[in-house]
Amino acid sequence: MISDVLTDATEKMAKAVDVAKDDFSTVRTGRINPALFQKIPIDYYGSPTPLAQLASLQTPEARTMIVTPYDKSALKEIEKAIATFPNLGASPTNDGEIVRVTIPELTQERRKEFVKIVRSKGEDHKVVIRNIRRRAKDDLDALKGEVGDDEIARADKELEAITKRHVDQIDEALKKKEAELLEV
Numbered sequence: 001m002i003s004d005v006l007t008d009a010t011e012k013m014a015k016a017v018d019v020a021k022d023d024f025s026t027v028r029t030g031r032i033n034p035a036l037f038q039k040i041p042i043d044y045y046g047s048p049t050p051l052a053q054l055a056s057l058q059t060p061e062a063r064t065m066i067v068t069p070y071d072k073s074a075l076k077e078i079e080k081a082i083a084t085f086p087n088l089g090a091s092p093t094n095d096g097e098i099v100r101v102t103i104p105e106l107t108q109e110r111r112k113e114f115v116k117i118v119r120s121k122g123e124d125h126k127v128v129i130r131n132i133r134r135r136a137k138d139d140l141d142a143l144k145g146e147v148g149d150d151e152i153a154r155a156d157k158e159l160e161a162i163t164k165r166h167v168d169q170i171d172e173a174l175k176k177k178e179a180e181l182l183e184v
Helices: 002-024 034-038 072-084 108-142 149-182
Strands: 041-044 047-050 055-061 064-069 091-094 099-102
Touching: 002 108, 002 149, 034 055, 034 064, 041 072, 064 072, 072 091, 072 099, 108 149
Parallel strands: none
Antiparallel strands: 041 047, 055 064, 064 099, 091 099
């Protein structure tokens, strides 16, 4: 029973770390990255659809991306969604076949702004991990009548170690992203 609670908490925390890393990849650096664009919602026949499902993304140069839609009728919507997506600063152009997206060079001020955004996202993901820990601790406390106090105390220590390991993984991913953002 205790092992089930700890295993469940570990799995959920690992998923939270994966989501955090994925979330960090959506903040752009000096180079254009297809991960920045994959989740941009496009209004496709009345429903928001991720760009990755509507088009292929290619990066021929460091600051240019070519978006080739599978359905040419979605060109205008793709162009509009990319132009209005926050924190990209991208300028898309449409030639009737493809959308060419160019991102401007990042200024030092803009880089620091992105670092703040990434730190905020990192803190949000740490809160998620702490909430998972709190729920697991509540589950362990509910077992007090069925299991000995020593086993609960040992499980609490193990839960703290699991939580610390996952928070450290988010911190490590955060440091990497900050270094990547500040790299000129």
